[in-house]
Amino acid sequence: MDLALLDTTLADLGQPKFRARQVWSWAARGAAGYDEMTDLPAALRGELAERVPFSTLTVERETRSKDGTLKVLLSTHDNRKIETVLMRYKDGRGSVCLSSQVGCALTCTFCATGRMKFARNLTAGEILDQALYFRRQTDITNVIFMGMGEPMMNLDHVLAASRLLPDLGVTHRRTAISTVGWIPGIDRLTQTDMPIRLALSLHAADEDLRSAIMPVNDRYPLADVLAACERFYSVKKRQVFVEYVMLDGINDQPHHAEELAAVLDPVIYKVNLIPYNPTDSIYDGSARDTIAAFRDVLEARGVRATIRLTRGQDIDAACGQLAVKAAAA
Missing domain, CATH: 3.20.20.70 (Aldolase class I)
Known part of the structure; x- marks a missing residue:
């Protein structure tokens, strides 16, 4: 997640500073997207989904080993x-x-x-x-x-x-x-x-x-x-x-x-x-x-x-x- 973009977007939307901490807290705990962040207003979740990509990386391929190791190929912007x-x-x-x-x-x-x-x-x-x-x-x-x-x-x-x-x-x-x-x-x-x-x-x-x-x-x-x-x-x-x-x-x-x-x-x-x-x-x-x-x-x-x-x-x-x-x- 681009936390600097998150901060500027929330500021542009007139949101209080604690909103960034809320978003990061959800992401750090393993949330899969903005829609899981139930303590954010629904309208704000929609704005963030449009304006701030949830990840800076795109998954291209996963490969799993017989010992459980997982290797992931990722693509940048x-x-x-x-x-x-x-x-x-x-x-x-x-x-x-x-x-x-x-x-x-x-x-x-x-x-x-x-x-x-x-x-x-x-x-x-x-x-x-x-x-x-x-x-x-x-x-x-x-x-x-x-x-x-x-x-x-x-x-x-x-x-x-x-x-x-x-x-x-x-x-x-x-x-x-x-x-x-x-x-x-x-x-x-x-x-x-x-x-x-x-x-x-x-x-x-x-x-x-x-x-x-x-x-x-x-x-x-x-x-x-x-x-x-x-x-x-x-x-x-x-x-x-x-x-x-x-x-x-x-x-x-x-x-x-x-x-x-x-x-x-x-x-x-x-x-x-x-x-x-x-x-x-x-x-x-x-x-x-x-x-x-x-x-x-x-x-x-x-x-x-x-x-x-x-x-x-x-x-x-x-x-x-x-x-x-x-x-x-």
């Missing part, structure tokens, strides 16, 4: 395509992976979005409308900005959307922003008043290998990125999640784990090892026993590590797979 994902867990969590940009400029070699051209940043309303789409279907408890795009390069809109996520039932402590290591954004997040979690997409502790996988490392070397993460921890006192996609024969050997353990302070970092499901990729995913052995090396060096339960692989909704094949159609 200028016909840009984005994807967002809802992952449901047996413990009751409903975790949403939000996109922050159309495409991505940072060209990480394992990431399908990185092979798309960057088009533009998403607005706060477009980011919120991804979460609201799922909120209309179910409760959501967690959000991670790990969809299409680099969130730290669109941080104003990401933070503006994040400020409203608690109204949907997602606290700041259950919101995380994932970054490839965009230091200006990490430093800005450090200074915010919201206790949002930080996740670092790392994937190699060797500078040359990391640059080969993630060209952004040439601009912001890993040593400098880790220093920014440590500044975040010193201010927020919140552990940083390290995301490490396991690529067969590339970054998954015991010496890679030794290198990773050597650069991570176990007080500050926890590692999530992510099985990789290749889709039109130059890489293959590591075997399960290889991932387990990698984890064992980290834990023997005192670094906490878990193997992520990967969801949505059968619908290309797993880590690094959001690419919007329809964008080229």
